[in-house]
Amino acid sequence: MSPRPTPSPTPRGARTHRRQPRSRLRGWARHHRLMCQDSAWRLFRAPVGSLLTMLAIAIALVLPAALWLTLDSAQLLDAELEESATLTVYLAAQVEEAQAVRIDEALAAHEGVANTRLITAAEGMAEFQQALGLTDALGSLDTNPLPASIVVTPREPEPQAMRVLGESLEQVNGVDEVRLDLAWVERLRHLGELGRRVALALGVLFGGGVLLVVGNTIRLAVESRRQEIEVVTLIGATHAFVRRPFLYSGAWYGLGGGLIAWGLLALGGEWLAAPVATLAASYGASFSLPHLGPGGSAILVGCSILLGWLGAWIAVSRHLASIRPR
Amino acid sequence: MIDFEHVGKRYGGRFEALANIDFRVRRGEMVFLTGHSGAGKSSLLRLIMRLERPSRGRVLVAGHDIARLHASQVPFYRRQIGVVFQDHQLLFDRSIYHNVALPLDIQGVEPREAARRVRAALDKVGLLHREKALPIELSGGEQQRVGIARAVVNKPSLLLADEPTGNLDPQLSADIMTLFEDFNRIGTTVMIASHDLALIARLHHRILRLRDGRLVADEVAA
Numbered sequence: 001m002s003p004r005p006t007p008s009p010t011p012r013g014a015r016t017h018r019r020q021p022r023s024r025l026r027g028w029a030r031h032h033r034l035m036c037q038d039s040a041w042r043l044f045r046a047p048v049g050s051l052l053t054m055l056a057i058a059i060a061l062v063l064p065a066a067l068w069l070t071l072d073s074a075q076l077l078d079a080e081l082e083e084s085a086t087l088t089v090y091l092a093a094q095v096e097e098a099q100a101v102r103i104d105e106a107l108a109a110h111e112g113v114a115n116t117r118l119i120t121a122a123e124g125m126a127e128f129q130q131a132l133g134l135t136d137a138l139g140s141l142d143t144n145p146l147p148a149s150i151v152v153t154p155r156e157p158e159p160q161a162m163r164v165l166g167e168s169l170e171q172v173n174g175v176d177e178v179r180l181d182l183a184w185v186e187r188l189r190h191l192g193e194l195g196r197r198v199a200l201a202l203g204v205l206f207g208g209g210v211l212l213v214v215g216n217t218i219r220l221a222v223e224s225r226r227q228e229i230e231v232v233t234l235i236g237a238t239h240a241f242v243r244r245p246f247l248y249s250g251a252w253y254g255l256g257g258g259l260i261a262w263g264l265l266a267l268g269g270e271w272l273a274a275p276v277a278t279l280a281a282s283y284g285a286s287f288s289l290p291h292l293g294p295g296g297s298a299i300l301v302g303c304s305i306l307l308g309w310l311g312a313w314i315a316v317s318r319h320l321a322s323i324r325p326r
Numbered sequence: 327m328i329d330f331e332h333v334g335k336r337y338g339g340r341f342e343a344l345a346n347i348d349f350r351v352r353r354g355e356m357v358f359l360t361g362h363s364g365a366g367k368s369s370l371l372r373l374i375m376r377l378e379r380p381s382r383g384r385v386l387v388a389g390h391d392i393a394r395l396h397a398s399q400v401p402f403y404r405r406q407i408g409v410v411f412q413d414h415q416l417l418f419d420r421s422i423y424h425n426v427a428l429p430l431d432i433q434g435v436e437p438r439e440a441a442r443r444v445r446a447a448l449d450k451v452g453l454l455h456r457e458k459a460l461p462i463e464l465s466g467g468e469q470q471r472v473g474i475a476r477a478v479v480n481k482p483s484l485l486l487a488d489e490p491t492g493n494l495d496p497q498l499s500a501d502i503m504t505l506f507e508d509f510n511r512i513g514t515t516v517m518i519a520s521h522d523l524a525l526i527a528r529l530h531h532r533i534l535r536l537r538d539g540r541l542v543a544d545e546v547a548a
Contacts, residue, residue: 027434
């Protein structure tokens, strides 16, 4: 009836229970070490089964990881394209060059503008001639029909922000028209968003798959050690004590699966590298497949270990409730 | 040491395993619990081990109402009780030594200290020379002695035994009971459930007799 946490039937019992905290901590650490070794040893004693479980985990991890990598590189591309997103401001035809320079300065001072580049009417003509190779035909014109223009790079390459900026620039005196081509930026954006969502959904699904694979393996392990669990529970083992070896098994499975997944990704990257390079070269671009850096590898293996541990935890906890000493 | 205050236990709301059980066991006593099978002996022991809670009344061990223990405290409570099972509940995948060391492993006792206590317990039951053997290599009587060594390795103040001589011949049974008497002599409270009436009668200890879940006699064998 006393509020003390642990009743002690005898002075002797009390003494064993109130051991030095340091010695209890050492005992706890020792059990962790022992269980870590023991669970690894159990995996080694059943190599085929362990390897199959790890392979299943690896395969479940490879697909979302590969998609993640691809998206990562697409995002790089996306960022590059957004950097080149600009507005073209056409000045009215009667604007003189000196006035154009003033307008250019005014636009550059606008808060939404990162920088500007003035293309005078003459420069525009030169560019046009060069691009089209129409030197003769255009040279025969008496007057330059092209207006001066200013290429504006916005501070924020967001489509909505660019639209607002375009409208505000159109109000500037001497500006005839503002053109912005946003369709491709938006399309790419939507594609990227779609890809990210698909990757996330796949990641969640396959992560769930890893939980199931590990959970099922651990469930069988728990079942095969049912008597041991009953006995240690009867003589005073805590849930944490009973759970510990299985959690380590789950973490080991996760580590093995993560490493195999890493190996598969590296192998796949190696295998695809040559055709991708050839393909990119044919477009006159240099593009290489992204690969997991040290950080990405750590995240992959870490997630795998965490999933293994979590799967084991769920399986053991569900099972412990059903194992009651007879 | 053990106080039963008008304890009743029902299973599934209908079957009444124990009804109005009221007795007290003093510290250092040795008590037999007897009755035909199904009389409620095991249910009573399960209540003391806090594997179950009474439906009615209170069970006090060392003055504590054990029904009030929080689930997280129950393991620590059980560490203070030594239990011997009829089927010994040894783990067959490890040696005698590691079976006996199990309660100490659970408590994180240091290996050197654990080894000392395991050997002392095995010595007491006369099996020190078999510490490296596997349980399967031992006879039924020896296995039961290993079970007893495991129950006492932690020096519990309360020792419970459920039909410890269930499968043994009379001579071995008598040896086992002598072992329990030895532990009782050094101050351990001992409670043994047994239906071996002839054996119990010869030992001159207090006997609690159960019939159909009721305590029908509380006497000392003449």
